[in-house]
Amino acid sequence: MTEPLVDAHAHFLWEGCGRSDWREVNSARLRAGEAIGITCHVASILGTFGYASPTYFPAPDDVTAGNNAMLALCRKHRALVRMLVCVNPNHTAHAKKEIARCLEHGAVGIKLAASRRADDPMLDPVCELAARHSLPVLHHVWQHRRREWPNQEVSDGADLARLARRHPTVTFILAHIGGGGDYQHSYAAIRDVPNIVADTSGSGVDRGMLDAAVGALGSQRLLWGSDITMETGLAKLRALEHTGLSSAEDIRDIRWRNAARVFGPSVARGFQAGAKPRRTRGSPTRRPKR
């Protein structure tokens, strides 16, 4: 059996996104995933991705419709696709309802975009629910927020670290170290916050980015991912072998074992992540459900 490869940060489109090519884009993700060897896409849909309401400020109805589309994809592709339930924390009751609803249908985590700054108390009810159900929270992050940017209320590693310290039993995933901004700032901001892991996705493929990530966080706090550029994901996957910091065991952790610990064993069906991870600067493990 091929060793798993979990894409911890993927997105799919749906007809409500207003793009006539949405099926082609989804097919391209699956095609490229097969070529890369991805065995599980852990994915989310952010409402209508800007068509009916803004990508990072999705209206509740759009959130629900996007999550429904994601649930349908999970049903269609079974073990190949797992879902993060997207919520807008400005609508607390709706967010809680969506989490409960999608969790019942197999969601393996929560996706927070950029609707509210990460350290805002409005996020606490969502994180309390995450703690109760042992769900990880993937948070969109701008690597070093030096100013405001349009169309999103950006958060950086320092903002996420404040949230993570308030909710020490929740595993937070700092999104896309290659997704724009200064990733070195993020490493410094989250290094000492063991319940934050980072995903390697994003269009950035700076040399030194991975080496510094492994050096700062340790291989057990990194999840491999692609986001919306899969060629950069493949490049980073290959580059891991040449960081000089990653052993075969480290690479296995980044490829899938960390993901299985964070999202649960369903993302790497048939494989055991190992009940007791090697601990390097804190390595979160998904706790059994209460």
Added chain:
Amino acid sequence: MIDVNALIGPYPFRYVPHPDPDVLARVLDREEIASAWVGHLPSAFYRDATQGNAQLYSALVPHAKRLRPVPTIRPDWPDWPGSLAAAREAGAPSVRAYPQLWQLGPGDSRMSELAIACGEAKLAVTLTVRFEDLRQRHPMDVAGDLQPSAVRALARAGQDVRLIVTAAGREFIEEVHWGLTPAEQKRVFWDFSWVWGPPEDHLAKLFATIGSHRFVFGTHWPLRLAQNARASLELLPREHARAKLADPDKLFAG
């Protein structure tokens, strides 16, 4: 395969691991890339690139068979034709120019003069849209990206002009390509080190619309992972699996 977009030397705004010719040669081996056209990264930021070019020429001597120098020439600097003559003598296939860093706006006649002189000498001009993502730049790095209008202006400067534009994205490429006549389009070649692959498949779309023959292979090493350009080719849809790129050694043919 020839990598037309490699550099050596440090970058002023962040740490770049071992940007040395010896390491580059090993990377070419590992990635099965036959040879590279190599610029000198610090020269982009020097006021006078002449000394940087001297460093480049001497650093590449031990690797002369695989690493060809691509010196930097500022057309607003005295005696730039002397630098061009030196580039020819050193066997350079191209020269690098950074008009956006030198505050030479689109349509600046000095850039046109350089492009024309290079064309007459059968040297391409290598332009760089960006070294880094705009979102991660150092506060002192305020030059901004190269503008598509600058490329269009140079492509129109003369029939012998040959441009290699590196680090452009899909929109930039399309804006330039479809803003040129068919004759002018043939003067511009693109590397795809910053063009997105799947699921958006920008590279496949560009191959389908403007043709793979307008593209050359470039990695943007040492700033970007050398594996990325190869990954972009490997993840193309099946119909583009055998797409043929332009041969950098034949930019002036036809």
